[in-house]
Amino acid sequence: MFLSLLSKANCQPQDVAVPAQETPKMGLVQSLTAGRTIAAAAVAEGDSCEFGSMKYFALCGLGGVLSCGITHTAVVPLDLVKCRIQVDPAKYKGVFHGFKVTLKEDGMRGLAKGWAPTFFGYSIQGLCKFGLYEVFKVLYSDMIGEENSYLYRTWLYLAASASAEFFADIGLSPMEAAKVKIQTTPGYANTLRECWPRIMREEGVNGFYKSLVPLWMRQIPYTMMKFACFERTVELLYKYVVPKPRSECSKPEQLVVTFAAGYIAGVFCAIVSHPADxxxxxxxxxxxxxxxxxxxxxxxxxxxKGLTPRIVMIGTLTALQWFIYDAFKVAMHMPRPPPPEMPESLKKKLAAQGKA
Known part of the structure; x- marks a missing residue:
């Protein structure tokens, strides 16, 4: 199924260079590249891959592995306290009290409980979340056309991110089940190697997927907000806040905008998804x-319960994830989309109607 999606999204041969002055061929990637609209800028000299190629999507997935796996593992102590506040608020009365009780009972090592399922689970999730988001964004753009992709770009971001997260959570769920068991059930297990066999023995496969539906309820709205809010915030920052066009900004300046937009998106993500979490x-x-x-x-x-630490955690996480993801693209010399611009065909239509 994934290969089918990739083949549909990959609209141009990977090994054929397109001359700069050549008339754009039919197909999504060529038309979007030529029009500089929603998905990509023209392929620049020095890029490591063409936009929409299999290599491009694979690198996007790898960037997702790094951005999600590293960041979620880094905040395991805060996540552990947040989960304990949620399931036992009588014992863990707040963030600082939660850390105090955890340190008293489990020591410093106790704050790292659940790091392994967190790292592996969110690495898998990041692979699907970011990689498939790029695939679905191109696929859905192809389905609705260039002009509609610009006019309804927020809906495009929402649909692509929701589709990607649906598959990402199937990969995340078994590890999330193990993580929460380790962090919130005293004496159940201390490591992933202990936890997985016990879940299988006592609850079967259902033990790994019994929380999949509420996980979808938490993660899909979260991811829709994460991607759509980020994309539109970047667009607005360059339009109203950044004093010069993106093309004139240095790579470090662009990454600062990425971090700021990511943090803003993260705050909204935390609020929207917290009850399901x-x-x-x-x-x-x-x-x-x-x-x-x-x-x-x-x-x-x-x-x-636990909303405050989650806002801090998710805001920081989301900002760092977008920063790492965009920095990875820069380091790998990948094509990076500019803010969306209105297609020339739509400009002409609006001018003809006197609305331009």
């Missing part, structure tokens, strides 16, 4: 419980 934590802690039962047990106030 709390349900996921509670569900993986208790055997035999359903998402609805967990939500009822938590109550409305309980669903928002």
């Amino acid at each position: 709390t349900v996921v934590s509670k569900l993986n802690q208790e055997k035999g419980s359903t998402a609805l039962e967990a939500a009822k047990k938590l109550g409305m106030a309980g669903l928002w």
Whole structure:
């Protein structure tokens, strides 16, 4: 299925150079490159790959592995305290109190509980999230056409990110189940090697996927906000805040804009997805419980427990993820899309209607 998507999105041969003055051929990548609209700038000399090639999508996936795997693992201590506040607020009364209790009971090593399933799970998720986002963005653009891709670009970002996250969570769910068990169930397991066999023995395959639906409920809105808000924030920052066009900004200046847009997107992501995140934590802690039962047990106030540390965590995470992802593209000399511009054909239509 993934290969089919890639083949549909990959609209031009990888080994054929397109002369700069040649009339654009039919096909999404050529038309978007020529029009400099939603998906790509013209291929510049020195790029390591063509936009829309298999190598391009593979590198996007690798950038996602680095951005998600590294950042989520780095904030494991904060994530651990956040999960414990969610499932046992009577014991862990706040962020600082949660750290204090954890250090007292488990020592410094206790703050790293769950690092292995976090690293592997979110690396898999990042591979699918960023790699497939680029694939679906190109695929859906091809389906609706260049002009609609510009006019309805926010909906395009939402649809592409939701589709990518659907598959990403299937890869994440088994590791997320193990992570929450290790972090919130005392005495259950201390390592991934101990945890996985026990989940399989006691709950079967369902133990790895029982929280998949609430995980979708948490991650899909989160990712839709993460990508759509980021893309539009970047566009607005270059239009209204940055004092010069993106093409005149140095690479470090562009990465600063990337970080700022990522943090803004991250704050909204945390708020939108937090209730489902709390349900996921509670569900993986208790055997035999359903998402609805967990939500009822938590109550409305309980669903928002741990929001402050999550805003800090997700805001920082999202900003760093976009920074690492964009920096990886720069380091690998990959094509990097400019802010979207209105296609010439649409400009002519609007001018003819007196709306330009």
